[in-house]
Amino acid sequence: MTPSRTSQNALALAAVCLTSLMFGLEISSVPTILSTLERVLPADFREIQWIMNAYTLACTTVLMATGSLADRFGRRRVYVISIVVFALTSLACGLAQSAPVLIVSRFLQGMGGGAMLICQVAVLSHQFREGRERSKAFGAWGIIFGIGLGFGPIIGGMIVAVADWQWVFLVHVVLSIVALGLVFVGVQESRDPHANYLDVPGIVTLSLATFGLVYFITQGPDLGMGSPQALGIAAATLVSFIAFLWIEKRSPRPMFDFSVFRIRRFSGAMFGSMGMNFSYWSFMIYLPIYFQGALGYSSVNAGLSLLAYTLPTLVMPPFAERLSLRIDARRVIPLGLFTIGLGFLLMKIGSGMAHASWLTMLPGSLLCGVGLGMTNTPVTNTATGAVSANRAGMASGIDMSARLISLAINIALMGFILLKGVTTSLANALPGIFDAVSLRTLAEKVAAGSLQHLAQSNAALAAADPQGQVVQAALVHGFGWVMAYGVVGAWVLALLSVVAFGAGGRDVERGREPTSAAAERVCEPTL
CATH class of the missing domain: 1.20.1250.20 (MFS general substrate transporter like domains)
Incomplete structure (x- = not known):
């Protein structure tokens, strides 16, 4: 039996809210377990920074590309892929036995999370088009996202207290399975037939510039701020940013x-x-x-x-x-x-x-x-x-x-x-x-x-x-x-x-x- 449009939209909103909750929790619950990670992995101070920053940088990397890919290949399809990636990388984070493995897993998790975030906006924009209905849908999405961010610290602390730190990540595997079921039932497939251009040079140069600056700030003191390695990183960062500006000013669809x-x-x-x-x-x-x-x-x-x-x-x-x-x-x-x-x-x-x-x-x-x-x-x-x-x-x-x-x-x-x-x-x-x-x-x-x-x-x-x-x-x-x-x-x-x-x-x-x-x-x- 095919669900009605109203029930289908309700399921789609439930999927979007659940994935927004997952994204919010993954940002705000992890800081409360950093001291635990420092002790059990073990991880030094710079690695603790990168455990958080890898996720943020990866989100930035995929942010602008995901919208274009979703418009071109199908918003529900890309949404499903992003949830699967988020689930698998959350599993990898939970199974990590060393800080470097966790940092790499967090970067990949951030790519899935960033893509998931953009797809949420695309799904809501397509499926809720009437003014009042649209406003309510976006309002519910924002509130649930805020709940994830607001209560994430206490949720992370309670998970560490009653279980292992791994469950801060592994819980998203279970939630992702539920979210996928909601997506398959409630989210309609849609695409933009005119979306045929992806600003790859702009994405690459902006990502390199951001990564280079963060790497210079975190690793520069160890390398020596005036050392050839540090100055080389700074120069490469500046060149990447200038290239980004040049590309965006000349791109037909920046x-x-x-x-x-x-x-x-x-x-x-x-x-x-x-x-x-x-x-x-x-x-x-x-x-x-x-x-x-x-x-x-x-x-x-x-x-x-x-x-x-x-x-x-x-x-x-x-x-x-x-x-x-x-x-x-x-x-x-x-x-x-x-x-x-x-x-x-x-x-x-x-x-x-x-x-x-x-x-x-x-x-x-x-x-x-x-x-x-x-x-x-x-x-x-x-x-x-x-x-x-x-x-x-x-x-x-x-x-x-x-x-x-x-x-x-x-x-x-x-x-x-x-x-x-x-x-x-x-x-x-x-x-x-x-x-x-x-x-x-x-x-x-x-x-x-x-x-x-x-x-x-x-x-x-x-x-x-x-x-x-x-x-x-x-x-x-x-x-x-x-x-x-x-x-x-x-x-x-x-x-x-x-x-x-x-x-x-x-x-x-x-x-x-x-x-x-x-x-x-x-x-x-x-x-």
């Missing part, structure tokens, strides 16, 4: 049409998009390390503490939309970024208190989540609403790319700053005890949050710091630097957003209403 940046509302929204990932999302990777390493919390308690950071992002978007209608998104977006920066300032103050705890971090954590919730949906709606309807998909692609690329870069930058802050504190507190190489090795272990067994494995440290107060203070000092970077990053991007929006200039493309006057609004994922 994936990045830079002319849209002349639209003030679009440019202002893009600074808001990057600002969220210069601060909020990249710091979420490291905040569990602070709770577990500096405060000594278990994985479950660290996950519970993170709820104050994530849950406001689920509550604020409706308020942010009403605020955008009243005072306009050009004011709401910078205000949201300013609020995030203020939250980081309060977290820095709370972490530096004599008896720091989740309570001293609570005001800043809540304020960061409120700021993110204020910024996200207005950014997406403003970016897509500022361009003509036939370029809304491209604008959405640029928005998502800006988020993922800035996230990958700032995961690396925050790690670099954390390590530098820890190293500086240890060098000042333990002068002359360690040479440069030994000091950096110790700093990497401290930055990874593995403080419990440091003294037993290092005789010099046991003699100089028998109570572990120096290494704990060094970790807190390093996080102080990272939180200060979060303040500066959010506030600088808020200022740039204000300047980009301006008081005049071209707000939108011809024939397009300003976003604040748009009748239809959708709630998109908060990444």
